Amino acid sequence: MSRRVMSVLLALGLAGLFGCAGKPVDRFTLEVDLPPEFELKTAANYLPATGETCTVPARRGKRPERKVFFSDYKPGPSRVSYELPLSETVAGCPLVLRSVEFDFYARWGKRSADVGGDMANIYISDRLDIPGMPESGVQELPGQCQWWFRTVGPVHGIRKILQCRSLDAAGQVQKTRAGGVAQRDQLAGKTLRMVLRLAEEERPAVDDNWVAVSGGWKRCRGKSFEDRDAYCNGDITNFKPIKMPDGRICDVYPSCK
Numbered sequence: 001m002s003r004r005v006m007s008v009l010l011a012l013g014l015a016g017l018f019g020c021a022g023k024p025v026d027r028f029t030l031e032v033d034l035p036p037e038f039e040l041k042t043a044a045n046y047l048p049a050t051g052e053t054c055t056v057p058a059r060r061g062k063r064p065e066r067k068v069f070f071s072d073y074k075p076g077p078s079r080v081s082y083e084l085p086l087s088e089t090v091a092g093c094p095l096v097l098r099s100v101e102f103d104f105y106a107r108w109g110k111r112s113a114d115v116g117g118d119m120a121n122i123y124i125s126d127r128l129d130i131p132g133m134p135e136s137g138v139q140e141l142p143g144q145c146q147w148w149f150r151t152v153g154p155v156h157g158i159r160k161i162l163q164c165r166s167l168d169a170a171g172q173v174q175k176t177r178a179g180g181v182a183q184r185d186q187l188a189g190k191t192l193r194m195v196l197r198l199a200e201e202e203r204p205a206v207d208d209n210w211v212a213v214s215g216g217w218k219r220c221r222g223k224s225f226e227d228r229d230a231y232c233n234g235d236i237t238n239f240k241p242i243k244m245p246d247g248r249i250c251d252v253y254p255s256c257k
Contacts, residue, residue: 025189030082030100030122034071035145035198040080041103042069046088046095050126054093065095073107086124086187096184097124102194108147108160109245116162118145120178122194124187133186141194142167143178148205149253151219154226157243158253161205164196202254211236215255 032040044067048054056065065088071080088095102120122141133139145164152159164178182192204210208231210217221238222230230240241249250256 026087027083027085028187028189029191030084031191031193032080032102033193033195034074034078034080034104035106035196036076036078037073037107038078038196039073039105040071041105042071042080042082043067043101044069044082044084044097045099045101046090047098049087049094049096052094056090056093056095065090086184099123100179102179104145104162104164104196106145106162108162111245114160114245116147116160118162118164118177120164120194122179122192123181124184125181126184127181128183128185130181130183132183133190137189138191138193139182141178141180141182141192142171143194143196144173144199145178145196146173146199147202149202150205150209151242152228154228155243156219156228156240158245160202208232210253211239213252215257216252218252 030042030044032042034040046065046067048056067084069080069082071078084097084100086097100122102122103117104120105115105117108114108116120143131139143164143166145162148161148163150159150161151157166174166176166178166180168174178196179194204217209220209229211220211232218239219242220230220232220235221227221240222232225240239251241251242253244250244253244256248256
């Protein structure tokens with residue numbers, strides 16, 4: 001190979017290298033840390049950029065402005081990760097990432113119906129008056145999921161409700177859904193991570209239905225065993241048995257003492 005040809009190839013290679021290096025990064029890494037036995041559906045939603053008046057037509061019922069991902073149940077804690085573009089052009093319409101939606105499903109028993117679910121949202125904002133990206137390049141959005149238990153049906157079987165809420169900087173549970181807000185102009189090439197933990201203790205879903213005892217909770221009797229609402233109304237001496245998810249009839253949940 002002649003020196004002239006080698007020089008041309010080298011110049012092209014360097015041009016390509018610097019061209020890639022000079023191209024602005026328009027993607028970021030989205031991560032979600034999940035407790036054991038959690039499944040996740042994630043949907044990234046793109047809308048026209050600020051000032052754009054174009055719309056994206058539906059294509060045979062599909063939504064090209066929406067990217068959807070699924071993860072399966074894992075027996076232990078797990079992390080799911082996605083590389084998401086901050087902008088897209090669909091059908092000639094410039095779009096930007098506006099939000100990411102999450103649907104959580106978690107198993108609390110062995111039966112197929114023993115599943116609870118909740119939602120979370122992350123909003124991608126152009127505002128500058130919200131907390132930005134830390135120097136580490138990883139912004140964490142902490143949250144906590146709580147199991148709430150109750151009884152249903154004539155045998156007062158245990159059922160559970162899942163609720164996931166955001167945590168503040170001090171680790172206190174907030175009223176808002178898990179997730180939060182991130183600044184668009186600080187996300188490129190960085191990592192946005194939603195971290196969910198599971199509360200150590202389950203809690204009663206309905207007030208004045210249960211009394212705390214050694215080993216857990218006793219279900220108030222109410223007017224009779226057949227009383228499905230069965231509020232305590234100050235009676236903390238008369239209780240009724242409950243049916244555990246595995247079929248046992250017990251007096252105390254969850255220890256079954």
